[in-house]
Amino acid sequence: MAKQPDRTDPILEVSDLDCFYGDLQVIRQVCFKVLDGDVVALFGPNGHGKSTLLKTIGGIHPTANGSVRFRGQDITQAPVEQRVEMGLVYIPEDKNLFLDMSVLENLCMGAFNKRARKHLATGLQFVFSLFPRLAERKSQSAMTLSGGEARMLAIGRGMMSRAALLMIDEPSIGLSPLLKKTVFEAIRQIHSNSEASILVVEQEVDYPLKLAKRIYLLSKGRIVLEKQAGEINKAQIEKAYF
Ligand SMILES: Nc1ncnc2c1ncn2[C@@H]1O[C@H](COP(=O)(O)OP(=O)(O)OP(=O)(O)O)[C@@H](O)[C@H]1O
Ligand SMILES: [Mg+2]
Structure with missing residues (x-):
């Protein structure tokens, strides 16, 4: 009989991660985890390393030190395609669409993995x-x-990949209040319909705070705060930004 997923198992475990651009260290000794089936929100000010962290977990940016484990397997050196095949999918901030293709073709590209x-x-x-x-x-x-x-x-294409862990970089950036609501409602439904775990990076606090079970705050490349949802409110998160 197939093993039932144990919801206390981490699907993602990041340990002591350091990342650089040339000599500039952007991620410093970052440790955090996402439990299987959870939504985790990672907040932080502009330029403090949120996208770099997701890119590193997704295999797009190299790890200098530390490790990334996905579903118990060390993937620190694994290429992007292998991570996607395993169910680890990154939706970048800059959308990264195939501009010369149609909407439908872009969605089909998202389902390219086996x-x-x-x-x-x-x-x-x-x-x-x-x-x-x-x-x-x-x-x-x-x-x-x-x-x-x-x-x-971009979000729809990420969903087509049947990710076990979907990492979404600032899904609401530049959107109207109504579209922000639509996008976060879609993320809620992805989570409840597909049982995917979700790691969402945001500056906008309201919606992710409603969805997330666990909250992290990244400042100057370090995790400076870690809380269960309910242990912290919007004002406390925003205060911690500064
Ligand atoms: N390709 C790159 N080469 C050199 N430096 C970079 C590169 N990409 C990002 N950086 C620098 O690394 C730091 C972290 O950038 P990153 O994009 O990870 O921040 P962020 O928290 O996602 O910011 P934002 O909220 O604005 O998206 C910034 O100081 C940025 O200038
Ligand atoms: Mg970013």
Whole structure:
């Protein structure tokens, strides 16, 4: 019989991570974990290393020291494609869409890995139910989408990969209040429908605070605060920024 997932197991464990750009150290001795099935929010001011941390976990930026374990396996040196095949997927801040392809083609590219390919049709159905706007524009070139639509497409493409852990970098950046709500509602549904674990990086505190079970704050490349949801409120997080 298949082993049931133990919700106290970490799906992601980051230990003593250091990262550099040339001589500039951006991530310093970072340790944190995401338990299987949880939503974790990582907050922090501009330029303090949030995206670098996600890129390093995703295999896009190299690790100088420390380790990353995913589902119990050391993946510190694993290439990006291997991490994606294992179910670790990063949705970057800058969207990174295939601009010369249509909405539908971009979504299909998200399901390129072996695990996701056989669930293409149900994946598309789920994305279109969360973002009907993408269904209306499925033949349209990604280049011509509005900022909000492009962000929906980036999140939708990440969802198509059937990630076990979805890392989402500032999903609400630059969006109207209404679209922010739509995007976080979609993230809530991804979590409840697919049982994916989610690591969301944000500056916007309200919505992630409602979703997350665990909160981390990154400042000057270090984790300076770690709390269970309910142990901290918005004002305390914002105060800790400064
Ligand atoms: N490719 C790069 N080369 C050199 N320095 C970089 C590079 N990318 C980022 N940095 C620097 O590393 C630091 C951390 O950047 P990072 O993008 O990780 O921050 P962030 O917390 O995601 O910021 P934001 O909230 O603005 O997205 C910044 O000082 C930035 O200037
Ligand atoms: Mg960033």
